[in-house]
Amino acid sequence: MISSVLVANRGEIACRVFRTCREAGIRTVAVHSDADAHALHTRTADTAVRLPGSTPAETYLRGDLIVKAAVAAGADAVHPGYGFLSENADFARAVLDAGLVWIGPPPEAIEAMASKTRAKELMGLAPLGEVTEADLPVLVKAAAGGGGRGMRIVRRLADLDGALEGARAEAASAFGDGEVFVEPYVENGRHVEVQVLADTHGTVWTLGTRDCSLQRRHQKVIEEAPAPGLPEELERELHTLAVRAARAVDYVGAGTVEFLVADGRAHFLEMNTRLQVEHPVTEAVFGIDLVAEQIRIAEGHALAGTLPRPDGHAVEARLYAEDPARGWAPQTGILHRLAVPDGVRLDTGYTDGDEIGVHYDPMLAKVVAHAPTRAEALRRLAGALERTAVHGPATNRDLLVRSLRHEEFTAGRMDTGFYDRHLAALTDGAPADPHAPLAAALAAARGRSRFGGWRNLPSQPQTRRYAMAGEEHEVHYRHTRDGLTADGVRVVHADAALVVLEVDGVQRRFEVACYGDRVHVNATALTALPRFPDPTAQQAPGSLVAPMPGTVVRIAEGLEPGAAVAAGQPILWLEAMKMQHHITAPADGTLTSLPVTVGQQVQVGTLLAVVQQA
Known part of the structure; x- marks a missing residue:
């Protein structure tokens, strides 16, 4: 029997796992970076262990330090959460080698599926080799990790090398692994996935489908279960493929098999050998606690009874500290208040007064509604978000409300290009209360x-x-x-x-x-x-300022003051919240100033460059 669990993660997912542990009478151990010294997950755990440093590479990606923390705190099991080291086979082995229980799949299963290239080979597929014009568009994708990091859509061959370089850098920063591959990019498909749960006694459950088509930067924004409007035959095929993937690697625990559905066909994407961010919608529909099941399976128990029957529909919205109208720019600062009405589920890693920092993903919370029908669930979630008090930096809350009420989404006709088509209309001219x-x-x-x-x-x-x-x-x-x-x-x-x-x-x-x-x-x-604006607050024409706090990680090769630049040409790259952001020339002209250097940390409004328009 597990008596104490260390969660090798932070924020919302750590708090989520702690909640189930408390209900089961299991003691909890948190690890935290210096930036998270006062974070909610640090404060709510029974015990907390410091990981010196603030960046993921110094802290949450240091498996050796996390294993030492578990041993020092007297934990007898480790739950990886999602992201960071959750799909790292070496970390799983290190946990087991230390005599601890690993609440996850066997390292061999992680190894087989964690690399998307090897996973595709296991399913009889292969990534593209040399890319030609005939292959376009293509998707550059990180072999390890997920969450949209290390992904680039390429529509011109001339952009391929830059996309590969950027994807490698982003993947290495987020996952400690810079391997990337190229695959065909399927336009306007639906992102559909199947939740699997497998025990050590040979039983594999498939717990319905989820639709996660509403995405920005390849990261999911709104998810629901079950995926609406799938033909029965296609749904059976998805379940069959998911079971095949799980059995191919002797899978144990909770996992997700992801597909892109287009033209009535299922295209295998990957298997995530961990708990997914969107797991609450499956929990709501099937009436189970997936984290509790993970713990029971890790203790050697068999899945109890028969597969639970689904009931109703559930929808989840991810509330991000970001500005969708400004390229989804992440926001930082104090979250003064976060209050969600009764009647919906709130999973969060923040409370009133917490600071949203620059080092981690800007997701503030997940809000989940469950109802007998899809239409009722959408209405309930949109209404709850509309009444949510979220005081602090800009968020995507209004975008979520309008997305949930958009005709294309309510009709179930959405696909992964939803925001490419509708973002301008969903953000520009948004109605504001005139009073x-x-x-x-x-x-x-x-x-x-x-x-x-x-x-x-x-x-x-x-x-x-x-x-x-x-x-x-x-x-x-x-x-x-x-x-x-x-x-x-x-x-x-x-x-x-x-x-x-x-x-x-x-x-x-x-x-x-x-x-x-x-x-x-x-x-x-x-x-x-102010009644009288400060005249000294004006910036020179053509000034490019930092839209968010971050680190300058790259400056375009050979670019110096005096160089000619073209509209849209990348000048430098900022890394913030585990993502890289382009700073581009606003118009054709001359770069007259470049006052920053690689490695420099900047704040919102810091002058990065000046382009004098031609």
Whole structure:
């Protein structure tokens, strides 16, 4: 019997595993980097062990340090979570060699499937060799790991070498393995996967299908179970192939076999020899705890009884600290508040006041809704997200809500090109509450005025300016003997946290929270603007500034001040949150300044380069 589990991971998945361990009466051990010294998973574990350093390479990718931590803390088992070393056969062997229980598949199974090139060979497939024009488009893909890191779509042969170089660097940074391969890229397919669960007694379960087609940068955004609209024959084929993959490597534990479905055919992608991020939708539909099953299987128990029957539909949305309208740029800063309504499941690694750092994936939480039908599950999740209070850096929350309500998605006609087609419409011109600036101004006025601020003599209205949805808004209000008033709107109530307005005879409530110059009014975020802008805050024309904190990992070869550049030409690469981001020339012109160097860490707004337009 396992009595103490170390989770070789961080954030949401560590907290998720700890929850099941606590319910089972199992003690928990966390490992943490210096950046995660006060993270939620560190605080909630029974015991925590420091891994010196902040980057993944120094900490969560150091299997030797993690095994030492498990031994030192008295753990008798290790759960790898997902990402980092979860699909590293050498790490699994090191855990077993230390006399610990490995809550995962045998190292040999990981080894066979962890390399996507070897996995394809095992399934009778092979990656492309020399790429020609006839092969385009192709996908450059990391042989190890997942999560969209180390992946590049190539549509021109001239871009292949750069894509290979970038994918290798990103894969090496994220997984400690820079091997990549090339395969045909299937346009507009659906990403469908099958959850498998296998014990040491020869039983393999397939727990339905999941659809994970809504993706950005090859990373999943919205997942659901079961995959809607699959013909019965195709679904049976997917289950048969998944069982074949599991049995081919004598698989044990929880795993996922992934496919791209196009033109009614299933194209094998890979087998993930670990728990998936999206496992909660399968848990909701089948009424089981996959982490508990992993632990029972690791203890040698057989899968109990018969395969559970599915019930209803479940949908999961990943809430990211990122700005979809700005190239999905990750965001950092303090998460002041995260509050999700009752009736949905929340898996998160953050609580109010935690800092979102630069070193790790920007996922804040997973929100899951389960209902008797798909339409009800979509409605429930969209409504819950719409009412979620998320105060801090920009997030993809509004995008998630609009995606869940998009006609193409609700009709089940989505594919992996969904955001390529619809991102502009889903982010540009997003409706903003026109009364939010007024509510913010009234809350600020009431919060800063102890005695109401009214005067006996007539006075000019007070004025405040806010930026909202990319536009500037100016609002006017007065302090009177009867309280605060605003043109055309009756103020029913106003204090620093709640404003009630009567608009055309209908009362509306606005919850207001202020953090410095950032103001949240219900689901709308605003920035308070100064009355007189600072003239020194202007940047020179053509200035390229850092859109996020990160590290300059590469500068285009031979590029120096004075060089001619073309619009869209990469100038340098920033690495942030385990992803590399291009900084490109905004127009044809001349590079007049390049004040940064490789290895330099930069903050949001740091000047990276200046391009003088031709």
